[in-house]
Amino acid sequence: MHPVFAAAPAAAVAVAQSGVASQQAAVPLGIEMFVVVVSSVTGVLSARQHKLDFVGALWLAVLVGLGGGLLRDIILQVGDVYILNQPLALPTSLIAATITFVFPMIVERQDRIIDILDIFAVGLYSAVGADKAMVYGFEPTVCVMMGFFTAVGGGLLRDICLAKTPSIFKRGNFYAIAAIAGSTAYIFLVQGCSVNNIAALTFSTALTMFVRWLSLHYNIQSPTEVDLTRVVPRRHRTADVAGARREVTARSADALADRRERTLADIQERREQERRKEALSRLKRMRRKRGQRKLDV
Known part of the structure; x- marks a missing residue:
């Protein structure tokens, strides 16, 4: 670029500045x-x-x-x-x-x-x-x-x-x-x-x-955060709350069914353990009786 054209913008800025400086507050x-x-x-x-x-x-x-x-x-x-x-x-x-x-x-x-x-x-x-x-x-x-x-x-x-x-x-x-x-x-x-x-x-x-x-x-x-749910119209909020309640109810029902199944499984396991203990105790009593008979003979 020719030096004259290169210097033109700078000159224009200088002229503009000389005019605006007096206009500032x-x-x-x-x-x-x-x-x-x-x-x-x-x-x-x-x-x-x-x-x-x-x-x-x-x-x-x-x-x-x-x-x-x-x-x-x-x-x-x-x-x-x-x-x-x-x-x-x-x-x-x-x-x-x-x-x-x-x-x-x-x-x-x-x-x-x-x-x-x-x-x-x-x-x-x-x-x-x-x-x-x-x-x-x-x-x-x-x-x-x-x-x-x-x-x-x-x-x-x-x-x-x-x-x-x-x-x-x-x-x-x-x-x-x-x-x-x-x-x-x-x-x-x-x-x-x-x-x-x-x-x-x-x-x-x-x-x-x-x-x-x-x-x-x-x-x-x-403010550090904005919660837009507070400005949602009331009818939408009511629908959202109802949906949330249904979801909570469904989760509660599932959790209750789960707990019932676990409880029944625990009861079944305890009954099985009691039956095993009872069988072992009968076997021990029979062995003691046999041993006593041998001693008597």
Whole structure:
């Protein structure tokens, strides 16, 4: 292929990116870095729980803080990688991780606050991730998936590095489902209702936090199995129950006949043994009588 034609797609992508970058939801830089700090702190706390060293703590902090966005950008392949284009992201994550690792007492007893800030970060990440995919022209389902990856991808990579089953795949209160709800709400508001990006981002973040709070308050957990027999119409269930009862009755009759046959066989065998014992005892008595007669003679 001629070099001019080979360079054309790359140039087109670069032009497209320069146009779409200004259309993305403008999150204030302070909030952006605050969310990176919160996520990085949760990564360091996980590292301390698993007795990792300083390097391990930094690695988990970067994974949790920026891994979801990196995973999203790798999948989208649009050439705009957040961790590379935002010069403050990586240093902020590393500084927050270092301070937390050296002075853990700052956050050790703030579990409730950390949980609230963490789900706030999940809500914001889910909306921003969905927004980026939408701006680059991807389908709504892809946008929702990218919001999901951005929100929980860091925790997913953290659990994989710790050789654990990712927590988003295990039964528990809504976390991943809350992220999906937030990204879905964002795409619906922006594309379906033409709501302003910032307003939609605020609402979807609040919705993510509300769904998480709802599941914690009422202890609603993600299902691990589904029993469709509960949704079968009653008449079908009645027929099934009647059939099951007939089957149980037939099995009971067969079992009763089997038991009767075994009982009769046992009785017959015992009678045969008694007859043998009686014959042996008669034979012994006859032998004793014969022996007594010989002695008398």
